[in-house]
Structure formats: structure tokens, C-alpha cells
Amino acid sequence: MSPLHERIQEYLPLLVTGLWQTVAVTLLSLVLASTLGLVWALMRSSGTRWLSLPARYMVEFLRGIPILVVLFYIYFVMPELGLDLSAFQAGVVGLALTYSCYIGETFRGGIEAVDRGQVEAAKSIGMKHGKMMRRIVLPQAVRIALPPYGNNMVMLLKDSSQVSVISVAELTMQGKMLASSTFDNMTVFTMVAALYLCLTIPLNMLMRHVELRMGAAS
Amino acid sequence: MIRFENVHKSFGRHEVLRGIDAEVDKGQVMCLIGASGSGKSTMLRCVNGLEDYQSGRISIDGETVDAHAASIHAIRTRVAMVFQRFNLFPHMTALQNVMEGPIHVLGENRDEVRARAQEHLRRVGLADKMDFYPSALSGGQQQRVAIARALAMRPDAILLDEPTSALDPEMVGEVLSVLRDLAQERMTMLIVTHEIQFAREVADGVIFLDQGRIAERGSADDVLSRPTHARTQEFLRRVTHPV
Ligand SMILES: Nc1ncnc2c1ncn2[C@@H]1O[C@H](COP(=O)(O)OP(=O)(O)O)[C@@H](O)[C@H]1O
Ligand SMILES: [Mg+2]
Numbered sequence: 001m002s003p004l005h006e007r008i009q010e011y012l013p014l015l016v017t018g019l020w021q022t023v024a025v026t027l028l029s030l031v032l033a034s035t036l037g038l039v040w041a042l043m044r045s046s047g048t049r050w051l052s053l054p055a056r057y058m059v060e061f062l063r064g065i066p067i068l069v070v071l072f073y074i075y076f077v078m079p080e081l082g083l084d085l086s087a088f089q090a091g092v093v094g095l096a097l098t099y100s101c102y103i104g105e106t107f108r109g110g111i112e113a114v115d116r117g118q119v120e121a122a123k124s125i126g127m128k129h130g131k132m133m134r135r136i137v138l139p140q141a142v143r144i145a146l147p148p149y150g151n152n153m154v155m156l157l158k159d160s161s162q163v164s165v166i167s168v169a170e171l172t173m174q175g176k177m178l179a180s181s182t183f184d185n186m187t188v189f190t191m192v193a194a195l196y197l198c199l200t201i202p203l204n205m206l207m208r209h210v211e212l213r214m215g216a217a218s
Numbered sequence: 219m220i221r222f223e224n225v226h227k228s229f230g231r232h233e234v235l236r237g238i239d240a241e242v243d244k245g246q247v248m249c250l251i252g253a254s255g256s257g258k259s260t261m262l263r264c265v266n267g268l269e270d271y272q273s274g275r276i277s278i279d280g281e282t283v284d285a286h287a288a289s290i291h292a293i294r295t296r297v298a299m300v301f302q303r304f305n306l307f308p309h310m311t312a313l314q315n316v317m318e319g320p321i322h323v324l325g326e327n328r329d330e331v332r333a334r335a336q337e338h339l340r341r342v343g344l345a346d347k348m349d350f351y352p353s354a355l356s357g358g359q360q361q362r363v364a365i366a367r368a369l370a371m372r373p374d375a376i377l378l379d380e381p382t383s384a385l386d387p388e389m390v391g392e393v394l395s396v397l398r399d400l401a402q403e404r405m406t407m408l409i410v411t412h413e414i415q416f417a418r419e420v421a422d423g424v425i426f427l428d429q430g431r432i433a434e435r436g437s438a439d440d441v442l443s444r445p446t447h448a449r450t451q452e453f454l455r456r457v458t459h460p461v
Contacts, residue, residue, distance in 0.1 A: 121305035125319035126295035139309045
């Protein structure tokens with residue numbers, strides 16, 4: 001075998017293309033999951049049964065299915081029902097659906113942790129539900145939900161490796177292919193792990209920084 | 219202007235208000251006293267629909283209060299509320315707290331609202347605290363902001379639920395003096411309070427609530443100085459000579 005630094009140089013370009021795919025999958029599904037999660041959370045805390053019940057069932061339904069099965073379903077079953085998605089698209093949708101539940105529960109926890117007195121004060125000046133949510137409850141819920149939301153982000157980033165099972169060429173997938181063609185498992189997977197850490201460690205540091213800033217502002 | 223007619227309210231099977239008849243006239247200050255758990259807060263909260271009631275009628279200038287009707291929002295803009303624990307919006311400055319309702323509920327002009335809000339804060343003695351967040355204010359200051367927030371809605375009446383009970387003793391005075399000024403200006407107020415001396419000074423009428431019923435009512439002097447009901451006598455003894 002060639003010296004270690006040469007092998008690293010040889011593997012790096014492929015792994016970096018995988019890394020970009022990982023970033024793309026993660027960011028896209030994070031945006032989708034957060035939007036959908038906010039919808040679930042608002043439905044559940046609407047105080048209206050025909051909004052809160054469907055959201056609750058939806059969340060419980062999706063949370064009860066493993067990510068892998070959701071991914072297989074979207075990638076292999078949906079085409080039979082007429083919905084043809086690329087592996088990348090299916091991966092994003094599957095991750096987003098699954099994570100919309102976790103993120104939705106995080107948002108809901110934040111909303112419910114806002115002091116009851118805030119809701120009463122908002123009502124007592126005549127605010128209606130929607131405006132009260134937007135102007136009074138959500139700004140406070142965001143602060144409360146931020147640390148667990150940060151966790152959701154890191155988990156999502158790591159779980160994006162799951163989309164390798166439907167052959168999305170993200171970091172884990174590239175690592176697997178590279179390892180099986182070079183038999184250099186140790187170097188390849190150490191590099192893969194290091195590249196994930198290059199994303200997760202700064203992300204964790206960023207979250208802590210934002211938390212501190214928000215804590216100082218309130 | 220605030221009228222209770224045979225109002226009954228239960229939480230589950232626990233009946234908390236058991237046939238309340240009462241009236242607060244325009245320009246009147248009515249003080250509501252009674253032991254903890256007698257239903258004072260509930261009575262107040264029913265007036266602006268924070269709680270619903272099962273039977274009877276509460277009305278504001280003849281308009282029925284129904285917590286579940288769309289009309290409740292408009293009623294709340296006319297009857298402001300001040301809470302025991304202030305409930306200021308923590309993510310807004312004192313000034314923003316006061317401006318919030320007029321701008322975002324009443325849809326009034328921002329510049330006019332700002333000028334008025336500043337005037338209200340000046341009146342409650344907080345000219346130098348307008349840009350402070352609630353967390354940087356003392357309890358007494360927060361409660362005065364809350365009163366300014368209520369006034370900024372230009373309400374017909376204000377409901378106050380033990381406005382000084384959560385305050386350190388040295389801050390009670392500053393809040394009561396603001397309320398005294400309001401009473402002098404004939405602001406209609408329904409106040410739950412344990413400050414008997416204050417009630418004696420400002421109240422046009424006093425209601426003593428006992429286990430969900432009005433046990434005694436009358437002028438401040440009658441109820442507070444010459445109570446006839448044994449429960450009232452006992453209650454007054456306890457709040458004026460705490461053990
Ligand atoms: N949200 C609620 N659910 C159930 N019981 C309540 C609720 N709020 C108040 N109560 C009960 O109603 C009674 C009257 O309460 P409250 O009006 O707060 O009394 P006060 O303000 O005179 O101390 C108490 O027994 C209290 O436990
Ligand atoms: Mg009370």
C-alpha cells in the first residue's frame with residue numbers, strides 16, 4: 001500500500017463530494033422538517049380539536065415507523081403509486097417527514113412551556129389566537145425550544161447517513177463504496193468519521209453561542 | 219357598567235361562584251375582599267372571559283360577556299386587566315409592552331401610540347425606564363408598567379387581581395399611589411385586594427366574598443369598619459392583625 005498521506009489525498013475528493021451531498025440533504029430536509037414541524041406544533045396547540053387531533057395522529061403515525069422503512073417506502077413504493085422521486089428527493093422527503101415529528105414535538109414543548117400568564121395577558125388586551133401566537137408566544141417559545149432544536153439538527157445531520165440505503169451518494173455511501181474498492185476500511189471510515197465531526201462540532205459550538213447570546217438578551 | 223346577575227361558575231363538580239349578583243357603576247371603585255379560595259380571582263376573570271361561567275349573566279354596559287363568542291375580543295379591549303404577577307411580555311421593553319395593544323390590537327397610529335404610551339409611563343413614574351426590559355425592573359416598576367399597559371387601551375374599566383400581593387412590602391406604596399390617582403380620576407375599577415387601609419380610602423363599595431357567595435356588601439366604611447357578618451369580622455381581624 002502507498003503511504004498514508006497519499007491514500008488520504010487519493011480518497012479525499014470522493015469523500016468531499018459525499019460531504020457536500022450530506023450537507024445538501026441535511027439542509028433541505030431541515031428546512032422542510034422545520035416548516036412542517038411548526039405546522040404540526042401550531043395545529044396541536046390551536047385549541048381546536050379538528051386541527052389538533054389530525055396533527056397528533058400524524059405525528060404518532062410517523063414516529064412509529066423507522067426512518068429506513070419510510071425511505072424504502074418513498075423510494076420503492078411511491079413509484080408504483082405514480083410518484084417517481086429521485087433517490088436524492090426521496091431521501092430528503094423521508095428525512096423531512098420523520099424529523100418533522102421530532103421537531104414538531106420540540107416546538108410544541110416550547111410553546112407549552114411559555115408561562116400561562118403570557119397567554120392571559122395577550123388575551124386580556126384583546127389579542128386573537130393567531131396574533132398572540134406570532135407576537136407573544138412563539139418569540140418566547142423559540143428561546144425555550146432552541147437547545148432541543150439544536151439537538152434535532154445534529155441528529156438529523158447524522159441520520160442523513162441513512163439515505164445511503166437508497167443509494168444517495170452522500171458521505172457514508174461514498175465511504176462504503178471507497179472501502180469496498182480499496183479494502184482500506186480503517187483509513188476510509190476514519191476519514192468519514194472525521195468529516196462528520198467537521199460538521200457536528202462547529203454546529204454544536206454555533207448552537208451554544210446562539211444560546212448564550214439569547215440568554216443574555218432576555 | 220359591570221353587572222353580575224345570578225352568576226354560577228364551576229370547575230368540574232366544584233362550584234366556585236354560587237349565585238353572584240353585583241354591579242360596578244361607571245366611575246366607581248369596587249373592592250373585592252375575601253379569604254383565599256373564596257372565588258375572587260374567578261369572579262374577576264369571568265368579566266373578561268378568561269373563564270367562562272355556566273349560568274346567569276355578566277354584562278358590560280348591557281352587552282353579555284360570553285367567553286366562547288367572537289365578541290369577547292372586543293369586550294377585552296374595553297375591560298383591561300392587571301395581574302398579580304404582572305405578566306409583562308419579557309421580550310419587549312416597557313414602552314413596547316405599553317404600545318403592543320393599541321398598535322397590534324386596536325390598529326392605531328404608531329407615532330400617536332408612542333407619544334401616549336410615553337405619557338402613561340411618565341404618569342406612573344417610569345419616564346427613565348421606558349427602554350428597560352421587564353427583567354431589569356423591580357416588581358413595583360413592573361406592576362406600574364402593567365397598569366400603563368392597561369391604561370394605553372383606553373379601557374372603560376380595569377380589573378385588578380391582587381395587584382400588590384406579589385410585591386415586596388417597600389414597593390406596595392408606589393403601586394397603590396398610582397391606583398389612588400386613577401380612583402381620583404374616576405376610572406372604573408374592580409380590585410381584589412387585601413390592603414384594607416387602601417380600600418377604606420378609595421373604595422366606593424366593598425364586597426366580601428365567602429365560599430362563592432357575597433356574604434356582605436356596602437360602603438367601604440360599613441363593611442370594613444362595622445362588619446355585621448361573623449365571617450367578615452374574622453377575615454378582617456386576620457388581615458389587619460396577621461398572626
Ligand atoms: N382553573 C381551575 N381549575 C380548577 N379549580 C380552580 C381553577 N381556578 C380556581 N379553582 C378553584 O376555585 C376556587 C376559587 O379560586 P380563586 O377564584 O382563585 O379564589 P381566590 O382568588 O379568592 O383565592 C378555589 O377552590 C380554587 O382551587
Ligand atoms: Mg386569587
